[in-house]
Amino acid sequence: MAAARRRLFHAFKISRKLALLAGGFLLVLGASGTAALVFAPASMMSGFSNTPGGHCKTLYQSEFKRDNEKRLIAVISTDDVEPLARVRTGVRIARHLAETLHPDLVIVQVADHRGPTTRADLRGQAIGAEIVHAPHPAKTLATTKPWEARYIDALSTEAGYYFGTRVDMRLTELEAVNQQIELVEGCDGDVVDEEPKTASAGGTAEPAGGHDKPAKAPSH
Structure with missing residues (x-):
């Protein structure tokens, strides 16, 4: 028996x-449909944990100024599987960047850790979510809300691409996600072994504390 x-x-x-x-x-x-999000260059990445969920690595990060606003854009790759998990990680990183670097506007784009890593390929279906955070909305012309987010409502393929419908989240939903985050920290896959650098308007790297050149702000 x-x-x-x-x-x-x-x-x-x-x-x-x-x-x-x-x-x-x-x-x-x-899943059907595609999404038109904001995309940025990226560098090579590695070193993810085999356990999915919450692990990420910064692929690209740049500060620039627009109309006297300090803006920051970051592209991260994550092993999060579910769409809302990608948003949660993106919100956490946006908060971390806002609290440590104090920009007027933060844009975080989320890619899959199995996806492409070259600048030319990180576009279209390679981006699974995008989070826009304005710590003080009155200080930026880009948005009137403290949080905006959109994601692709689908799992990533084995090659790290997202094919699905685009979902724009409501502010109340994002505020709930923000309140659920207990520990605000950067990506655990980042290794800092030299002076941090950001990309200048001309596409070359310069020290993070250097002079910011005017750059065209990405649309979202």
Whole structure:
């Protein structure tokens, strides 16, 4: 009798795994539409944990000025699977950048850690979410809200691309996500072994504390 129960339990475990795998596969295949988000150059990345969820690495980060505003854009890659998990990580990084670098506007774009890493390829379906954060909305002309976010409502493919519909989140939803974040910190995959640098308007690197050149602000 005990052996029969063990066989029944084992069969249930297999069927449940198959159902989850099939559901995720159909979600990717059944999603339709594309998203037009903001994209930026990126450098190579590595060093992710095998355990999915919450791990990220900064691919690209740049500060620039627009109409006397200090703006910052960052592209991160993450191993988050679910769309809302990508948003949660993006919100956490946006808060970290706002609290440490004090820009008037922060834009964080989220890519998959298995996706492309070259500048030419980090566009279109390579971006799964975008978060815009204005710590003090009255200080920026880009938005009137403290938070904006949009994401692709689909799982990433094995190659790290997102194919699905674009969802724009409501401010109340983003405020709820923000309140749920207990620990605000940067990406755990970042390794700082030299003086931080940002990209200048001409595309070359300069020390982070250097003079910011005017640059055209990305649309979102």
